[in-house]
Amino acid sequence: MTVLDDLDQPPAVLRELGRELMVYKFAVDELMTKLRILSEEFDFAHQHDPIEHLTSRVKQPEAILRKLRRKGIEPGIEAIREHIEDVAGIRVVCPFVPDVYEVARMLGRQDDVEVVRTKDYIAEPKPNGYRSLHLIVRIPVFLSDRVVKVKVEIQMRTIAMDFWAAVEHKLFYKYDGEAPEDFAAELHAAAATAADLDSRMTALHQRLRR
Numbered sequence: 001m002t003v004l005d006d007l008d009q010p011p012a013v014l015r016e017l018g019r020e021l022m023v024y025k026f027a028v029d030e031l032m033t034k035l036r037i038l039s040e041e042f043d044f045a046h047q048h049d050p051i052e053h054l055t056s057r058v059k060q061p062e063a064i065l066r067k068l069r070r071k072g073i074e075p076g077i078e079a080i081r082e083h084i085e086d087v088a089g090i091r092v093v094c095p096f097v098p099d100v101y102e103v104a105r106m107l108g109r110q111d112d113v114e115v116v117r118t119k120d121y122i123a124e125p126k127p128n129g130y131r132s133l134h135l136i137v138r139i140p141v142f143l144s145d146r147v148v149k150v151k152v153e154i155q156m157r158t159i160a161m162d163f164w165a166a167v168e169h170k171l172f173y174k175y176d177g178e179a180p181e182d183f184a185a186e187l188h189a190a191a192a193t194a195a196d197l198d199s200r201m202t203a204l205h206q207r208l209r210r
Contacts, residue, residue: 020077021058024088026141027150028056031090034113038106048209050099052159056090085136086153093162096202097122100133100156107137107154114138116151122161128184129191130165132157160194160201 035054043049059067064084068075073083080087094100100122108115119134133156141148157165168187 016077017061020080021061021087023141023143023148023150024058024152026143027139027152028058028088028090030139030141031107031113031137031152031154032056034107034110035090035092035103038103042102042106050094050103052093052095054090054092056088058089059084059087081151085151088150088152090152090154091162092154092156094156094158096205097158097198098202100158104133104135104156107135112140114149122157125191125195127188128168129188130168131161131191131195132165158198160197164191164194 032054035051039049039051064080064087065075067084068079071083073079092100092103094103104118107113114137116136116138118136121130121132121134125131135154135156136151137154138149138151141150171183171187
């Protein structure tokens, strides 16, 4: 196992890390293609696009190494594969709550997509009000000399959930974790408002499709 205590490493070590991150990028590319196909085909078949927009990212080396250190794990390629499940991430933003679950079902039915774990923060929101459906999936990436199965985290949420999560992140970043005392209660109330908006908009959508 290659030790990556910092980024001041010999070129061979950096190439190893770079190739590893490239594999995660390929996994993201494959899943983004799958999701775009599902979006377009479902829209053609049902006159409704269940995906509003998609974003993706692969963590920077510095962030990966910091996360390993926080976990008390010696940095290395195998440690990254085994202990960091969000090196590669995709965010799927859907118009309505039923779309979130439908896209998850469609993706999970694909033969080469293995759903490793599901965390449903829509059914059971986090204490601060955060709502989203998290999937850890594993897909094969075909390289020139081997096939690698790569984990990717997929966060699936509605437009309202995404707005709340994005603003919550910006607010806490501004306060550097030292928010006013009533901050948590206000955020939770705002999350409840977003959930109510989701419910109302879903009901309107279902009425129009009858």
